[in-house]
Amino acid sequence: MRQDDRAPFLAALHRSRVAAYEPGQYVGQESFMRADEIRRLARCAGIGSGVPVLDVCCGTAGPGRYITAELGCSYLGVDSSAGAVAIARSLAAGLPCRFEQAHLPPLPDGRFAVVLLLETMLAFPDKPALLAEVARVLEPGGRFACTVEAGSPLSRDERARMPDADTVWLVESARLTETMAEVGLAPTWRRECTTSHRATATALLRSFRADAPAITSRIGTRALDDLLAAHQLWDDWLGSGRVRKFALVAEKR
Template sequence: MTAEGILALARSAGVGADTRVLDVCCGTGGAGRHLVRTLGCSYHGVDADAEAVASARHHAVGLSSTYAVHTVPPLPVGEADVDVVLLLETVLAFPDKHALASAVAVALRPGGRFACTLEEGTPLTPVEREAMPAADTVWPVPLAEFVSTLADVGLATVSVQDDTASHLRVATALLTQFTAARDRIEAALGATFTDDLLASHRLWRDWMASGRIRKFALVSEREPIDGVLEVAD
């Protein structure tokens, strides 16, 4: 995602100075640092990768943010503890979208919002799974099916933005840069890693260019309990 895209999604979810944000699968925390510096929110990031979390902590010194190693689901908070759950570029990694949505709904306060990016499309074919590195983390889903799953757990989708064009530009630029730096990447990380990096970015570029995969930014709101939205004093 671009920095502008991250901010646009966060703002559409109502992120501001008094917002408690939980960033699921935060990686090294770049998006979170951008949000804290720009919007002033209270931020907690979680990721299953301990090395990524250590890097996030190192780069966030002095910011209003915390990080923890945690595998999702469930989410590492109590019921109705969070104003906004953020999930960027990782919905595709969860084969069980219902379990993910349920965990998000539990964590959000009534009226709280779930902001995510979605890799939209039908499941990969056997041929596509064979071509995609780490295909066990690539589970696209049709938009209507995902919105229905959210609704099933009490998350009403209030905003849908087709951001395929922006993501295609990013994927194309990354592929160009990675290809140019192939020798340096291979020297540092090995041939297998480099081959997989280029293959995956080439596939994402081609799939988005052809319409096989579309990228959406969604915001969904946790519905009021018993039809009454709780408002803090």
């Protein structure tokens, strides 16, 4: 999602998103993760009371607000979108959350016990540069918790069909593991989530189509067409195994 003015998108898609997730599983995420997947990953990364957490590419911070409310961490969310950060700030009123607007990398200076990167690894063409920054800001023994879109690079034809293809950079699992090792990040937990994320993509696609007239009236036909095209491709690619999804935790050695 590229739109800096995030508010019309949030308003336009809210009803469909609520309908697409099982009860209790939508917490404001802009992604295919369910709330229980977000909570499990956070727990596997050792997020708990007072733990300093940096959420890279937090968006409007649905997951960040959820984790902070549930687990009581000390939370900093960063996103390049001024609109997303403004919404995150207002929705997090009363929670111990801070937000900054920045295009990453570099990551904000500091020492964090956990760095989160949810559903946005694919936006970074230079993963070694990103992961080196993650390792730099983690304290020794700190954990990097992320989701990964794994697969070979998109072909020219696939790029032509994917809206905003310049934000879609898949990575081979083996290459990601090598890059992590190079920067001192050792995987400690990994779970495949292709099937559940495919189910979410399918449900979102169905939901957006059902609410198309209302969505179009808020964001226009072109934006809805792009949204549907992207979700159709994710649905196909996750369904066929062209792309696999993983949640993983790696420890800084």
